[in-house]
Amino acid sequence: MKSHTKSLSIQNPWERVALRVVCVALAALVCTYLYLIIFSITNVMTMKEAQVQSQRIENSISMLDTQYFNLTKSITPEDGIALGLGSVEVPQYITRPGVMTMDATADHSTSL
Amino acid sequence: MGKSTKSSSSMVFRSRVLCAFFILLALLIIARLYFVQIVHGESYAAQAQSQYVEQNSDQESRGTIFFTKRDGTLVAAAVMQSGWRIAINPSQILDAHAAYAAMNAVTPIDEGKFMDAASKKKDPYEEVAFRLDDATEAKIAALKLSGVILVHDQWRNYPGGNLASQILGFISYRGNTRVGMYGLERQYQNTLSISNNGLFINPFAEIFSNISDAVKVDPTDGKGSIITTIEPAVQTQLEKVLNNVMDQYTPDFDGGIVMDPHTGAIIAMAGMPSFDPNTFNTVDNPTVFQDKLVEGRYELGSIMKPLTMAAGIDSGAITTATTYNDTGCIIRSGKRVCDFDFVPRGVIPMQEILNQSLNLGATFVADTMGHPTQTKYVHAYGFGSTTGIDLPNEVMGDLSPLGNGNGPDVNYATASFGQGVSVSPIEMARALASLANGGVLPSPHVVSAVQYQSGIIRAVPIAPGVRVLATSSAETVTNMLIQVYDKALMKGTLKQEHYSIAAKTGTAQIPAKGGGYLPPGTYLHSFFGYFPAHDPKFIIFLFAFKPHGQEYASATLANPFLNMAQFLINYYNLPPDR
Numbered sequence: 293m294k295s296h297t298k299s300l301s302i303q304n305p306w307e308r309v310a311l312r313v314v315c316v317a318l319a320a321l322v323c324t325y326l327y328l329i330i331f332s333i334t335n336v337m338t339m340k341e342a343q344v345q346s347q348r349i350e351n352s353i354s355m356l357d358t359q360y361f362n363l364t365k366s367i368t369p370e371d372g373i374a375l376g377l378g379s380v381e382v383p384q385y386i387t388r389p390g391v392m393t394m395d396a397t398a399d400h401s402t403s404l
Numbered sequence: 405m406g407k408s409t410k411s412s413s414s415m416v417f418r419s420r421v422l423c424a425f426f427i428l429l430a431l432l433i434i435a436r437l438y439f440v441q442i443v444h445g446e447s448y449a450a451q452a453q454s455q456y457v458e459q460n461s462d463q464e465s466r467g468t469i470f471f472t473k474r475d476g477t478l479v480a481a482a483v484m485q486s487g488w489r490i491a492i493n494p495s496q497i498l499d500a501h502a503a504y505a506a507m508n509a510v511t512p513i514d515e516g517k518f519m520d521a522a523s524k525k526k527d528p529y530e531e532v533a534f535r536l537d538d539a540t541e542a543k544i545a546a547l548k549l550s551g552v553i554l555v556h557d558q559w560r561n562y563p564g565g566n567l568a569s570q571i572l573g574f575i576s577y578r579g580n581t582r583v584g585m586y587g588l589e590r591q592y593q594n595t596l597s598i599s600n601n602g603l604f605i606n607p608f609a610e611i612f613s614n615i616s617d618a619v620k621v622d623p624t625d626g627k628g629s630i631i632t633t634i635e636p637a638v639q640t641q642l643e644k645v646l647n648n649v650m651d652q653y654t655p656d657f658d659g660g661i662v663m664d665p666h667t668g669a670i671i672a673m674a675g676m677p678s679f680d681p682n683t684f685n686t687v688d689n690p691t692v693f694q695d696k697l698v699e700g701r702y703e704l705g706s707i708m709k710p711l712t713m714a715a716g717i718d719s720g721a722i723t724t725a726t727t728y729n730d731t732g733c734i735i736r737s738g739k740r741v742c743d744f745d746f747v748p749r750g751v752i753p754m755q756e757i758l759n760q761s762l763n764l765g766a767t768f769v770a771d772t773m774g775h776p777t778q779t780k781y782v783h784a785y786g787f788g789s790t791t792g793i794d795l796p797n798e799v800m801g802d803l804s805p806l807g808n809g810n811g812p813d814v815n816y817a818t819a820s821f822g823q824g825v826s827v828s829p830i831e832m833a834r835a836l837a838s839l840a841n842g843g844v845l846p847s848p849h850v851v852s853a854v855q856y857q858s859g860i861i862r863a864v865p866i867a868p869g870v871r872v873l874a875t876s877s878a879e880t881v882t883n884m885l886i887q888v889y890d891k892a893l894m895k896g897t898l899k900q901e902h903y904s905i906a907a908k909t910g911t912a913q914i915p916a917k918g919g920g921y922l923p924p925g926t927y928l929h930s931f932f933g934y935f936p937a938h939d940p941k942f943i944i945f946l947f948a949f950k951p952h953g954q955e956y957a958s959a960t961l962a963n964p965f966l967n968m969a970q971f972l973i974n975y976y977n978l979p980p981d982r
Contacts (some may be wrong), residue, residue: 333438340443347486350486354484354485357479360563361429361563380970380974385980401587
């Protein structure tokens with residue numbers, strides 16, 4: 293009986309090592325978990341703000357595109373003339389000679 | 405003593421471990437409280453109002469549909485807009501007139517509807533105004549009126565109004581869910597509908613989701629916005645041209661397609677009359693929702709003759725030097741088949757079959773190559789099967805009169821000039837594009853890419869083209885069609901000196917219910933052309949159903965075609981090719 297009680301009260305030398313390892317692992321896990329939580333919270337806050345911002349931008353895009361389409365529909369050939377642009381109804385065509393027709397007598401020499 | 409010190413320090417240590425454990429537990433509970441109260445707080449508050457409002461569909465967002473301008477920039481054609489709607493709890497409205505006056509001073513509200521809603525004292529929720537912006541909502545909220553509820557609202561806005569309405573479609577409620585009805589909204593319902601059930605809590609899950617989007621085999625399996633090949637300026641011009649045809653010749657309806665003949669990209673596609681998808685619920689005649697270019701099937705007439713000619717040349721049955729004796733009318737299977745004017749012309753070459761659009765000439769080509777061969781080519785052109793265009797409810801042509809090539813002779817005679825067999829306009833446009841594409845059928849499509857929420861854009865793979873004709877056969881017919889446009893069509897008055905255009909008209913009889921055809925004077929007009937003919941950038945197909953005032957398609961559609969062609973030449977700065 294005395295020896296039984298005695299064996300229970302004796303601390304195993306590996307116990308302390310094991311406890312330290314477990315504590316370190318637990319601390320690492322806790323730190324990782326806290327990091328993940330903080331990262332997630334920050335991400336959620338940023339995503340929430342981004343979503344609100346995104347909706348505002350979508351609304352702006354919608355209004356601006358509506359204006360764009362309304363404006364393009366209202367453009368007439370007379371507006372082009374008023375801006376000084378020429379009509380494309382009578383285009384001018386020019387013929388550009390190819391490289392082979394360049395003047396063969398031209399002096400291409402360079403002097404130093 | 406030493407033993408006692410040791411055990412008490414051990415006790416302290418263990419106590420500290422326990423303390424740390426409980427502190428950690430408390431931190432976990434605080435974090436959980438943050439998620440419940442801050443992250444999901446609005447959702448739970450909204451659920452508390454669920455006895456009044458079903459919020460589920462409003463939690464669903466929707467991707468944008470984009471047009472693509474010629475310089476590659478994207479323009480939103482369909483986009484979600486956020487705002488507010490006003491609802492009232494009639495039992496809590498103290499003075500309906502005062503409440504109405506206060507709110508109407510901020511934003512117009514229908515008085516009759518408001519008073520009617522306010523009188524329903526047993527109803528806890530009645531909506532009275534919709535689609536309000538944030539500024540208006542803030543002003544209404546500042547009034548602090550009893551019984552007035554401001555609810556977040558989301559709706560689909562189509563900034564272009566009528567523009568490409570039949571291609572875009574619109575969204576409507578099916579039960580409590582918003583779904584696409586018609587057009588791209590319906591075809592890409594799964595891609596466009598994005599569920600917003602809570603934000604991504606785990607950013608790593610979001611990363612994996614983005615990677616998954618990037619490697620999906622079919623990009624349309626992911627969720628996001630779609631980018632179309634529709635060019636808004638070209639679409640606007642096409643709709644203007646079609647509206648002019650409607651005004652001038654008052655057909656029942658008309659339609660047009662502008663397509664890249666090499667890739668099958670649809671640059672513009674429209675049908676008139678159309679509608680405004682922003683106010684689709686006010687439309688009297690819902691048939692305007694249908695895209696008749698895809699969902700309709702017609703006997704398109706003489707526009708088939710170039711394809712018959714190409715088949716004859718490709719099969720070796722005829723050459724451009726072949727001639728035939730045109731007697732004005734012939735008998736096939738006991739039925740009379742005639743040219744449009746019943747006039748015999750004697751011995752004439754193949755070019756004149758296209759120049760003068762001679763039915764007997766087309767019949768000659770069909771007879772010479774043999775009906776089984778003719779049937780084989782008609783099927784090869786894609787008639788009788790769908791093109792696979794990414795729009796809903798596509799119909800396939802009806803080639804039943806041809807059977808397997810052993811039917812009555814008259815069926816093949818009429819099919820050679822586009823009567824007796826019915827095809828959809830998009831099928832015809834694709835088949836004709838094979839002449840512009842060196843003998844290869846392109847794959848018509850409207851959507852070019854999907855843009856995911858992460859910003860990743862993935863191109864939608866396009867089915868490879870199918871070769872129908874030898875390149876030389878397509879080139880031969882192209883040269884013939886250039887002759888048609890330069891010399892025969894409207895006596896050559898539309899010839900463009902510096903641009904080669906290959907084109908052909910079609911004036912088809914319309915089948916009557918119960919058999920036969922409608923009386924003379926009631927026709928379907930069609931026109932197609934591609935340019936620059938030897939290196940085409942565009943093919944244009946136009947049609948008008950029962951136009952009035954003119955008998956032939958050359959009178960109704962030739963100038964609209966040229967109008968559209970000149971616009972495209974100038975807009976895209978196409979260099980002259982002659």
